[in-house]
Amino acid sequence: xxxxxxxxQNLTAQExxxxxxxxxxxxxxxxLHWLQQHPGGGIVSxxxxxxxxxxxxxxxxxxxxxxxxxxxxxxxxxxxxSAVYICADGGSQGNLIFGKGTKLSVKP
Amino acid sequence: xxxVTQTPRYLIKTRGQQVTLSCSPISGHRSVSWYQQTPGQxxxxxxxxxxxxxxNKGNFPGRFSGRQFSNSRSEMNVSTLELGDSALxxxxxxxxxxxxxxxxxxxxxxxxxx
Numbered sequence: 148x149x150x151x152x153x154x155x156q157n158l159t160a161q162e163x164x165x166x167x168x169x170x171x172x173x174x175x176x177x178x179l180h181w182l183q184q185h186p187g188g189g190i191v192s193x194x195x196x197x198x199x200x201x202x203x204x205x206x207x208x209x210x211x212x213x214x215x216x217x218x219x220x221x222x223x224x225x226x227x228x229s230a231v232y233i234c235a236d237g238g239s240q241g242n243l244i245f246g247k248g249t250k251l252s253v254k255p
Numbered sequence: 256x257x258x259v260t261q262t263p264r265y266l267i268k269t270r271g272q273q274v275t276l277s278c279s280p281i282s283g284h285r286s287v288s289w290y291q292q293t294p295g296q297x298x299x300x301x302x303x304x305x306x307x308x309x310x311n312k313g314n315f316p317g318r319f320s321g322r323q324f325s326n327s328r329s330e331m332n333v334s335t336l337e338l339g340d341s342a343l344x345x346x347x348x349x350x351x352x353x354x355x356x357x358x359x360x361x362x363x364x365x366x367x368x369x
Contacts, residue, residue, distance in 0.1 A: 177355035188292075188343050190360035197355070233298065237354025242288060242311050245298040 151236045153246035160253050166221040168249045170234035179217050180235040180243060181208050190233070193219070224253045257281065259348050261361035268368050273334040276364045278346035280327050284359070286310075286352030287329040289321060292343040292363075301344075304329050305352050333366075341368045 150173045160166050172179065181193040194201050194208040196217070201208050205224075210217040221228055231250050235243040260279040268274050280287050289301040300313035304323035321331040327348075333340055343365050347358040 177353075180354075180358070182360075188345070188363040188365065190345060190347075190363075192357055192359065195355075195357050235298075235354075242300040242303060242313065243290075243298075243354055243358065244300070247297045 151234060151244055151246040153234055153249050155249060156247065158249055158251045160224050160251070162225060162253055162255050164224050166224050166251065168219045168232050170217045170246055172215050172236040174236065176237050178237060179210055181219050182233040182235060184231040184233060226253045226255050229253050259346060259359050259361035261346055261364050263364060264362065266364060266366045268336050268366065270336055270338060270368055272336050273332060274336060274366060275330050275332045276344055278329045278361060280348030281359055284348035284350050285327055286349045287323060287327065288347045288352070288358065289331050290345045290347065292345060301331065303352055310352065336368045338368050341366060
């Protein structure tokens, strides 16, 4: 059974801090996804990666295939980064299996 | 380029009723997946449609069904609503589907069953 575990569940940071969210998965994957969900529900795809590292602005995602582990980093965090961050792994049916999410709150 | 559009955004229904939700994918995307999000279970996969055919199905009862039209628009239907069906329903579209394809999500339909 494919399981996706995220940590921490909740994270409060001060503006400017460096943030790390972790994701572990149990089955070999074709791609791991990082998603962002703002209050109101809409989900935005941040990264899709199967190896190495990707960077977009202040966001960096890394993945270690051997350890079945991925991290999402936010540099110089800002209150507008406050959201729920969700990682998702590919299921056996080709669908996404999601972690429970990390609720991030960045205080000014 | 228009994003994924879900209608309606909010819906209140009574137990026992049925409901139909709509999802218009990004132009050119042939895969539409549906997900249910609840505070207790998080995001769970309902089903995926590709070129009008249901390609994959999650572990939900038969009260949950869907279809896809020739223009790739998709609908999902929930019959005999239960209180536990209250949730945010999200659809996502992609060009070809599969877990190694970037998915674009709609804003969701928040369903409340009373």
